[in-house]
Amino acid sequence: MRSDRVVVVGAGPAGLEAARLAAELGSPVTLVEKNEVAGGMPIHAHYATLTHHFRSAEGAMREMIDAVTSNELVEIRTGTEITSVSGSVGEFTITVASNGTTEVVEAGAIILATGFQHFDPSRETQQYQYYEFPDVITIVDAEKMLKEENFVTPTTGKPPERVAFIQCVGSRDRQIGNEYCSKVCCGISSKQAIEIRKMVPNARVFIFYIDMRMYGYWENEIYWPAQEEYKVNYVKGIITEILSKNGRLVIRGEDTTMGRPMEIPIDIAILSVGMEPSAGTRTMAKILGLTSNKYGFIETDRDILDTVTTTVPGVYAAGAATGPADLDDSIASAGAAAAKAVSLLRTTAVTV
Amino acid sequence: MGTEVSPKIDPSRVMEHEHYELEGVDISGHWNRMFEQRVIFDYDIEQLDRVTALDGGESMGWCYQCSQCTAVCPVDHVGDYGPRKIYRKLQVGMDFFTSDDLWLCTTCANCLRVCPKEVDMLQIIPAARKEAVLEGAVPSELQEVFEKTARYGNPLGKNPKRRVAWTKGLDVEVPIIADLDRKVDVLWWVSDYPSYHPRGMEASRSLARVLTHLGVDFAILGAEERHDGDSMLRAGEEGLFEMLADQNIETLNKYEFDLLLTTDPHAYNAFLHEYPQRGGTYKVEHYSTYLAERIEELGLSHDVGGRVTFHDPCYLGRQNGVYDEPRALIEALPGVELVEMWRNRQNGYCCGGGGGGMWLDGLAAENQSMRLSEKRVLEAVETGADTLCVVCPYEVSRFEDAVKSTNNDGALVVRDISELLATALGLATN
Numbered sequence: 021m022r023s024d025r026v027v028v029v030g031a032g033p034a035g036l037e038a039a040r041l042a043a044e045l046g047s048p049v050t051l052v053e054k055n056e057v058a059g060g061m062p063i064h065a066h067y068a069t070l071t072h073h074f075r076s077a078e079g080a081m082r083e084m085i086d087a088v089t090s091n092e093l094v095e096i097r098t099g100t101e102i103t104s105v106s107g108s109v110g111e112f113t114i115t116v117a118s119n120g121t122t123e124v125v126e127a128g129a130i131i132l133a134t135g136f137q138h139f140d141p142s143r144e145t146q147q148y149q150y151y152e153f154p155d156v157i158t159i160v161d162a163e164k165m166l167k168e169e170n171f172v173t174p175t176t177g178k179p180p181e182r183v184a185f186i187q188c189v190g191s192r193d194r195q196i197g198n199e200y201c202s203k204v205c206c207g208i209s210s211k212q213a214i215e216i217r218k219m220v221p222n223a224r225v226f227i228f229y230i231d232m233r234m235y236g237y238w239e240n241e242i243y244w245p246a247q248e249e250y251k252v253n254y255v256k257g258i259i260t261e262i263l264s265k266n267g268r269l270v271i272r273g274e275d276t277t278m279g280r281p282m283e284i285p286i287d288i289a290i291l292s293v294g295m296e297p298s299a300g301t302r303t304m305a306k307i308l309g310l311t312s313n314k315y316g317f318i319e320t321d322r323d324i325l326d327t328v329t330t331t332v333p334g335v336y337a338a339g340a341a342t343g344p345a346d347l348d349d350s351i352a353s354a355g356a357a358a359a360k361a362v363s364l365l366r367t368t369a370v371t372v
Numbered sequence: 373m374g375t376e377v378s379p380k381i382d383p384s385r386v387m388e389h390e391h392y393e394l395e396g397v398d399i400s401g402h403w404n405r406m407f408e409q410r411v412i413f414d415y416d417i418e419q420l421d422r423v424t425a426l427d428g429g430e431s432m433g434w435c436y437q438c439s440q441c442t443a444v445c446p447v448d449h450v451g452d453y454g455p456r457k458i459y460r461k462l463q464v465g466m467d468f469f470t471s472d473d474l475w476l477c478t479t480c481a482n483c484l485r486v487c488p489k490e491v492d493m494l495q496i497i498p499a500a501r502k503e504a505v506l507e508g509a510v511p512s513e514l515q516e517v518f519e520k521t522a523r524y525g526n527p528l529g530k531n532p533k534r535r536v537a538w539t540k541g542l543d544v545e546v547p548i549i550a551d552l553d554r555k556v557d558v559l560w561w562v563s564d565y566p567s568y569h570p571r572g573m574e575a576s577r578s579l580a581r582v583l584t585h586l587g588v589d590f591a592i593l594g595a596e597e598r599h600d601g602d603s604m605l606r607a608g609e610e611g612l613f614e615m616l617a618d619q620n621i622e623t624l625n626k627y628e629f630d631l632l633l634t635t636d637p638h639a640y641n642a643f644l645h646e647y648p649q650r651g652g653t654y655k656v657e658h659y660s661t662y663l664a665e666r667i668e669e670l671g672l673s674h675d676v677g678g679r680v681t682f683h684d685p686c687y688l689g690r691q692n693g694v695y696d697e698p699r700a701l702i703e704a705l706p707g708v709e710l711v712e713m714w715r716n717r718q719n720g721y722c723c724g725g726g727g728g729g730m731w732l733d734g735l736a737a738e739n740q741s742m743r744l745s746e747k748r749v750l751e752a753v754e755t756g757a758d759t760l761c762v763v764c765p766y767e768v769s770r771f772e773d774a775v776k777s778t779n780n781d782g783a784l785v786v787r788d789i790s791e792l793l794a795t796a797l798g799l800a801t802n
Binding site for chain 2: 224226232243244247248251253254255256275277278280281282283284285
């Protein structure tokens, strides 16, 4: 049966924005979220602040959630997963499961906002001994400590004197299979470096990088202040390995602009892990029969003029489900997906 | 932190052969310096912090290693230098205040011209040198010049009374303003090298003849003139600069004149930017612009001939934007063809004399494969010019020495623009 409903999958930033806009445009919306709580990665991964505005992640997500809960056209189903989809554009039949019970939702269009997961440094290679050395952490772990306002060396519980970010972990790597740049890690590391310097003023903070990719305003809003005001030390040259020497973590690599090897003792190494498609993104692609790229992200119309239309009519994708994206990208593509979905349903309603 | 590893290079582990030749190339001294320890064991950021904490030193911490400065740093062409490298060396623990690197910069300003981050070596270098001066860590050759200047009022250590020696027996009159006891149109600030150096004196005599030919009502201060202090300030001797500036302002305030005419771009820079901050505000002009405004009046009629190339002084060009006027003068010389060196105007290559470089020849020799003046003379020779024209008194002697040391005697002569103008007017130039 034909439906004018839009089903949005995933209640992270992109899903919340798509749901909000589709409802604002007058379409009934069902927002399906497998977690019990909406808010997506910023909430579930305990982000302290958002890049690039340093805004509280919780505050921003609360605002987004409020915008959909206050709209009666939006029905939010948390703790709910999609198990199967049948039908086609204008008349999808979606089976959802929640607490062991299944239900059917009719929808005219689907917007996937199933997002990404952080690269796991244990995948394929035991990169940088993440699971061996407690003081080797990821930007996700660091973000959580920053949120708790307790940034300490895990093994000692004391504020670190020396912190080293290692960029491009799990990104730009043929061996790992993620050849793409994850786009946001340079900015997040620099943002965290500023926050660490504020929280632990005596800490020396280093960022070891291959290329700093601080596009757009991230350059002047994050990178320059990090170096100029917060005295974060950027060193070109990636760390090859982390070893333990006399009970101390030592990072080894080449300082490329000096052309010399380096072996620096550190308290905390923070792996700047990149983005990979989330399990939800992979599952939904399979359920809907969407084309994914070799990395598992959902393929959209490769024309750069359309970043949200997938290979299946009536199915759109927004946010990091289609590839590495920052928040600005996610909000923008969510808006585009909502507008296209609503517009499609109105057009088909008229022609039928 | 990290007591188990030494952050410093142990000097006893530095290997350096006094004489060493590799595949026919002489790499004696520091060029063959090797360190047993190549590994960076620590980033001793305190050293960078010491510089960025200085008033004027903040921007040292802004470098993002784009390296545009290195390509235009005149010192890097003959050595291993540049703001980008200084930043990195500071990050790995160089003590800037005791390093030769502190003294190699000529404050030529070409790095700042191209720096996207506006890392301002013109502020950083004097600020850091000021610290070294306060700690007494100044290269002895420069320290001697500081002392001579403090004592005699000029870096050559000459008797102030001999400042007017160049006017003796001259075929035109060069009045001393104190003797005139009246207002003059132009007070000519002759400066030290044009007063004392044999080649400078010749240029001064030519300029006196040219000014007289123009009928300019001018006078000089004579023995009352002291070093303008600008280069002392760039070399870190702020106290000496202040003393000289205050003395000069007191002297200038005794007399009435419409225009202060400077021979030296460094003096021009000081009167334009530094003296007003100490209460000395004057209408000031460099002689090249003053004369360029009077090309018609000059009536240049005698054939000079030849190919002339022009060296832009850093403190006239990049620092104060004067490029066209000296060229207009050269182009007005009958029979002369102006040919440009490949680095000219905004990108002019420094002669090495600025920022105290004039008095750091020994240090430059230790750290550079050749003098900057020698590099520049080679560029001048490459143009096929027979004459290198200059408008800065630091340069006649520097370039003439460089012509000799690069075996270009006979291929290239160095002439102050006033000497060429005097020739074009049929006046004597000796």
